[in-house]
Amino acid sequence: MSTGFNTLKFLTAPLFFVLLVFQPLMAGSLQGVPKYIPEGLPHIEEMDESLALALKIPVEKVHEAADTLRAMKFYQDSVNTDKYYVLATFKAVSDEPAASVIVNTRRLDHIDKIYEVDEEFFGSEIGELTALRVGLVKLTKKLAKVQEKGKRLSEAEIDYHQKLKAELRKQIDDVALSRKDITSALTNIEKEVYYKRMVRYYGRVGVPISRELLEKQDNATTNALSKRNAALELGNTGNFTLNAQAKISSGETTAIRIYAYMRKLRKLSRVTFSMLPLKRIQWESLAELGSDAKVVGIPIYRNLKGGGNLAGVTLNADLTAGGASAFGMFPSPVILPIVPKAYVPMKVPPFTATIICNFEQWTKARLRSDKISMGWLYNGDLCQDFFDKSDGNYECNVKFVGGSGDKALKELREVAVQKAVNLLKDRLQTTFFNRVNASQQELTRLKRAHQLSVSSSHNVAFGGYGWHTTRQNMESFAKMKIKETITYDTNEPILIDLPTSICVAYDKKEEAYYSCNIKERKKAKPLNEATRKLYEGCKEDDMSSKECRKEREKTAEVDEDTGRVMDDFGDDEVSLDTGGDLDLNF
Known part of the structure; x- marks a missing residue:
């Protein structure tokens, strides 16, 4: 049956390579940028029995190709609707050492001594209490962050988190109480030995600590000790280097070839494929879950940095104590906890925003003064009634049409609207607010004129009795309605997560890590679990x-065929069968 694929010679591996790599140059002026929302390929449902007959391959192969395409992410070009961008997966380089690890065994041995001494006296490691406290803080912060974003948690979720927090607090109290009881039972000589050994080993790993810090039990010293232990774990305990590149699996490549032939057979327009254009790749380390508490992340790397592009990237990082301890065990095939991100120029879903503002400002003033002449009797009595009041209504409403509810696009939308609001503000300052200011100035002028009029009514020493009344009334009303419509239809750099499946296996003879083969991928585990x-x-x-x-180091089991470390932990392996890879060397 395999000879049936000869029908696909029009799209052989070299030609497929040309289409993927040089398509951006071939597209010319018809090329735009990827649309933000990935789309499925059209007409996949036409990959049926007739296509299998035409290709002379089993119908199962055609159905498998269709399922593969449905699972892939394709981004349609914003200008050329027959052009699609493919998101490749980062994997360790093949056919050469993919990673190297250097472990600072001296520092690691001293850290182990700290835990051994603590366990010798207390029966539990000193890091256990710190880990539990860190877990509680992380959980609390995570909940607060979720609530800040306005996300509503269900009653079940809230109840679960509350129970988890209560369980962590109980564990913290139990461990702290146990350590306190044991401390009180130790003799002075035992305490002296413990403090001296701990101070010595902490100093040897570059984390100075005082006896008082170990001895006291109050909150201040507990927090200070937690910081020392964090420095102990996060300190540089080795170095890790990895070479990776973006790849499309052979299964995905075959599926695209079969799809292209289907379109030709059905006399549909010819489609082309390119790699998703990336501006800059960023790499982040993911914390692996610890065994003592499900919410406590154990960092493997620190200062993770990477440079390169889809063709190849080199990652370098310092190892934490946890990372060095894990790699120091020469583990079976492992999945590395790192993830790449990149900015991609994309066509975001256009939207229209209508901003309607109704601003009103009114001022009322009533001024009256009554002054009695005949001052020799009434001493120039003055009765005044001043009343003025200002109020207003400032209301703006924004209505959106189109766009997307995606979080990243919401932020872009808010920025665009804010720019429009700033422009409105400038217009308001030169029109509406000028009117308001004019009303305030008129009120001030009126009050001054009124006072001047009252002052000019002088007392009469002799003569008849009389009143001098001065009245002024003022009303002003400023109103302005603004309707502004903005159309957002542009390209934006969007930060997206890139797929990654970096699996490495240790070659004992070569003393280096290689990219996992299919068998090793099936048995690969997270680094923490593997060790x-x-x-x-x-x-x-x-x-x-x-x-x-x-x-x-002496007794690690190795595979007879590859010479790589391979442990047999039973039937609980994590299956990661992704098939072979097609290496795109561009």
């Missing part, structure tokens, strides 16, 4: 972490 069972096994055999790593 946790190994350390647990050593603990059962009463081996220290240092002894465990040395023994592991």
Whole structure:
């Protein structure tokens, strides 16, 4: 059946390579930018039995190709509707060492000594209490962040988080109480030995600590000790380097070829494919989940940096104590907790925003003064009644048509509307607010004129009795209605997550990490999970972490065919069968 694929010679691997790589140059003026919202390819439903007959391949292969295409993300070009962009997956480079690791064993050994001494006296590691406290803080901050964004949690979610927080608090209290009880039971000599050894080992890893900090039990010293332990874990304990590149799997490539032939067979317009254009790739480290609390992230890397493009990228990072400890066990095939992001110029869904503002400002004033002449009797008595009041209504409404509810696009929409509002503000300052200011100035002038009129009515020493009354009334009303319509139809750089499946396996003979093959991908585990069972096994055999790593270096099981480390943990492997890869060297 395989000979049936000869029908696809019009779209062989070299030609497919040309289409993917040089299509941006071939498209010329018809090329736009990718649309923001990915779309499925049209006419996939026509990949049926007749296509299988034409290609002389099993119909299952055609259906499999159709399912593969439905699972892929395609971004249609904003100008050329027959052009689609493909999002490739980053994987470790093939056919050469993909990663190298250097572990600072001296620092790691001293950190292990700290935990061993603490466990010797208290039966639990000093980092356990810190980890629980960090977990509680992270959970609290996460909840606050969700609520700040206006997201509503269901009663079940709220109840779950509250129970989780209560459980963490209980564990913290239990561990703290246990340590306090044990401390009170220690003799002065035992305490002295403990404090001296801890101060010495902390100093050797570059985290100075005082005896008072270990001895006191108040909140201030507890927080200070937590910071020291964080520095202990996050300190540079090794170096990690990885080479990766963006790849499209052979299964995806075959599916695209079959789809292209289907369009030719159905006399549909010819479609072309290109790699998604990326402006700048950023790399971030994901914290792996620890075993002591599900919400406590254990960082593997610090200062993760990467440079390169789709053709190839080199990542470099310092290892934390947790990362060095994991890599120091020469683990079975592992999935590395890193994720790339990149800015992509995209055509965002256009929208129209109508801003309607109704501004009103009114001022009323009533001024009256009554002054009695015949001052020799009434001493120039003055009765005054002043009343003035200003008020207004300032209302703006914004109505949107089109666009998208996506969070990133909402932010872009808000920025666009804010620019329009700023322009409206400038117009208001030169029109409406000038009218309001004129009304205020008129009121001030009226009050001054009134006072001047009253002052000019002088007392009469002799003569008849009389009143001098002065009245002024004023009303002003300023109103302005503005309707502004803005149309947002442009390209924007959008930060998107890029797919990644970086799996590496350790070659014991070469002392380097290589990209996982299909078998290794099936058995690959997260780094923390791959090493946790190994350390647990050593603990059962009463081996220290240092002894465990040395023994592991000598006795790690290797695959007979590849020479790479491969442990057999049973049937709980994480399956990551993604098939082979087509390397796009461009």
